[in-house]
Amino acid sequence: MQILMSGLIFGCIYGLTALGLVLIYKTTDIVNFAQGEMAMVTTFVSFVFLSNFGFGYIPSLLLALIFAAIFGIAIHQIVMKRVQSAPPLNQIVVTLGLFMILNGMAGLIWGHKPTSYPQAVKGDSIKLGSVFITPNELFILCITFFLMLIFFLLFRFTRVGLAMRASAQDIKASQLMGIKVTSVFTATWAVGAILGGVAGIMTAPITFLDTQMMFEVLIMAFAAAVIGGFVSLPGAVIGGLFIGVFENLIAFYISPEMKLVYTFLLIILVLYIRPQGIFGGKQTLKKV
Amino acid sequence: MLKLNDVHAFYGRVHALRGVSLEVPEGKIISLLGGNGAGKSTTLNVISRLIQPKEGNFELNGQSMLKKSPSDMVKQGVIQCPENRRVFPLLTVEENLKIGAYQRKDKNIQLDMEKVYTYFPRLKERKIQKAGTLSGGEQQMLAIGRSLMGKPKILLLDEPSLGIAPILVSEIFKIIKEINNEGTAILLVEQNAHMAMSISDYSYILENGRVALEGNSEDLKNDDEVRKLYLGA
Numbered sequence: 001m002q003i004l005m006s007g008l009i010f011g012c013i014y015g016l017t018a019l020g021l022v023l024i025y026k027t028t029d030i031v032n033f034a035q036g037e038m039a040m041v042t043t044f045v046s047f048v049f050l051s052n053f054g055f056g057y058i059p060s061l062l063l064a065l066i067f068a069a070i071f072g073i074a075i076h077q078i079v080m081k082r083v084q085s086a087p088p089l090n091q092i093v094v095t096l097g098l099f100m101i102l103n104g105m106a107g108l109i110w111g112h113k114p115t116s117y118p119q120a121v122k123g124d125s126i127k128l129g130s131v132f133i134t135p136n137e138l139f140i141l142c143i144t145f146f147l148m149l150i151f152f153l154l155f156r157f158t159r160v161g162l163a164m165r166a167s168a169q170d171i172k173a174s175q176l177m178g179i180k181v182t183s184v185f186t187a188t189w190a191v192g193a194i195l196g197g198v199a200g201i202m203t204a205p206i207t208f209l210d211t212q213m214m215f216e217v218l219i220m221a222f223a224a225a226v227i228g229g230f231v232s233l234p235g236a237v238i239g240g241l242f243i244g245v246f247e248n249l250i251a252f253y254i255s256p257e258m259k260l261v262y263t264f265l266l267i268i269l270v271l272y273i274r275p276q277g278i279f280g281g282k283q284t285l286k287k288v
Numbered sequence: 289m290l291k292l293n294d295v296h297a298f299y300g301r302v303h304a305l306r307g308v309s310l311e312v313p314e315g316k317i318i319s320l321l322g323g324n325g326a327g328k329s330t331t332l333n334v335i336s337r338l339i340q341p342k343e344g345n346f347e348l349n350g351q352s353m354l355k356k357s358p359s360d361m362v363k364q365g366v367i368q369c370p371e372n373r374r375v376f377p378l379l380t381v382e383e384n385l386k387i388g389a390y391q392r393k394d395k396n397i398q399l400d401m402e403k404v405y406t407y408f409p410r411l412k413e414r415k416i417q418k419a420g421t422l423s424g425g426e427q428q429m430l431a432i433g434r435s436l437m438g439k440p441k442i443l444l445l446d447e448p449s450l451g452i453a454p455i456l457v458s459e460i461f462k463i464i465k466e467i468n469n470e471g472t473a474i475l476l477v478e479q480n481a482h483m484a485m486s487i488s489d490y491s492y493i494l495e496n497g498r499v500a501l502e503g504n505s506e507d508l509k510n511d512d513e514v515r516k517l518y519l520g521a
Contacts, residue, residue, distance in 0.1 A: 162387060162390075163390065
């Protein structure tokens with residue numbers, strides 16, 4: 001039980017990162033390999049607010065998320081907008097380039113020494129039935145489900161959500177209906193960056209704060225997205241939870257070093273048996 | 289009210305329009321005819337501001353539109369119902385209609401939706417169905433309904449008869465006429481020249497990106513040359 005529980009906590013983080021990936025892919029058709037690095041930068045910014053300015057946890061979190069939104073907007077307006085109609089391979093190379101630039105810049109600014117990062121909520125483990133859970137882990141669980149709920153409502157019931165879903169399906173038809181597709185895409189990048197930022201800030205207390213912190217998370221998030229079918233938002237989160245539990249089981253029963261290997265095996269297996277993912281529809285594999 | 293003057297435009301690298309001039313006056317149905325690749329859809333896309341012409345003028349009520357965005361055109365009431373319907377397949381019928389009213393902020397949206405449902409009662413029955421599950425004819429009705437939700441002053445219809453059962457085609461054309469009777473001007477692009485000429489007031493025939501022939505639809509329809517070349521009779 002305890003293994004399942006801690007798997008779920010990691011799963012939430014993977015799920016949040018995957019949610020950002022899938023959101024951006026679903027709407028703008030771009031696979032954002034820089035998602036993890038954008039999250040890492042946001043996490044560093046939050047740390048600057050925390051330690052250099054001495055703000056509290058919640059104000060720092062909110063300020064960092066505002067930064068994340070602006071950061072996402074800037075990335076889209078300055079870089080991604082220009083490759084929107086480029087072939088997918090070019091887009092992938094651009095996001096990989098962003099990945100390396102962000103990673104290098106963060107290293108230059110903040111150095112490469114891992115620092116510890118405070119938890120959101122302090123306190124001793126609570127016993128829930130047969131499992132122990134720290135308040136911080138509980139916080140991660142809650143925030144993941146809260147964000148999922150928010151996104152569900154946003155997509156289903158708001159004008160912007162409707163415009164996002166429409167733009168994801170048919171750019172030309174959306175333009176003809178008066179939707180400013182570029183602005184919708186910019187908003188998507190902002191939201192994607194915020195989701196990544198939350199994931200980063202949740203990751204930092206567990207892994208230490210450094211420029212490499214999101215590498216493994218991003219790989220797991222990709223695995224989660226693939227399992228979820230890469231276009232389904234709930235699929236991404238459920239995929240994340242599944243990967244988290246799976247990884248923890250492997251680490252416990254086989255060996256911690258093998259968890260990445262088995263995760264890749266799982267991706268291959270899923271792609272082999274059900275290439276559209278478990279939650280993906282027919283139209284998933286549009287290209288590549 | 290809408291006027292193109294000697295418009296040249298490229299579609300990719302193809303010189304698709306080589307000097308098209310046409311006019312859509314208030315309240316009329318104008319048909320734009322011609323074979324595949326004659327430049328009909330390109331003309332509509334110039335009007336919807338998806339394609340920037342290389343040369344020439346495009347005016348709405350005497351004002352140049354060459355610097356406007358596609359969403360500006362929708363705001364001005366120039367709305368295109370694109371070729372092949374292009375409804376949003378994963379949205380429900382009702383959501384598709386809501387998207388049509390995306391630019392509007394007034395309170396009559398619900399009323400206009402009811403009106404679309406009176407034009408096309410089948411859509412009302414399928415309100416909560418995903419648009420992708422509709423038949424071709426129903427999707428065309430939805431596409432037209434979606435454009436109506438934007439309160440068009442000029443409706444640009446691109447091949448509404450394409451790939452649709454003949455019975456539905458006449459039903460759809462009847463509704464197009466009705467929409468026009470309520471005051472909306474229509475620019476109708478069609479391959480089905482006979483159908484188009486029978487409901488339009490004036491027709492332009494495009495050939496290789498130029499207006500090859502124009503005139504009152506009634507006159508053109510009875511012209512021997514036109515009958516032979518375009519109506520296949």
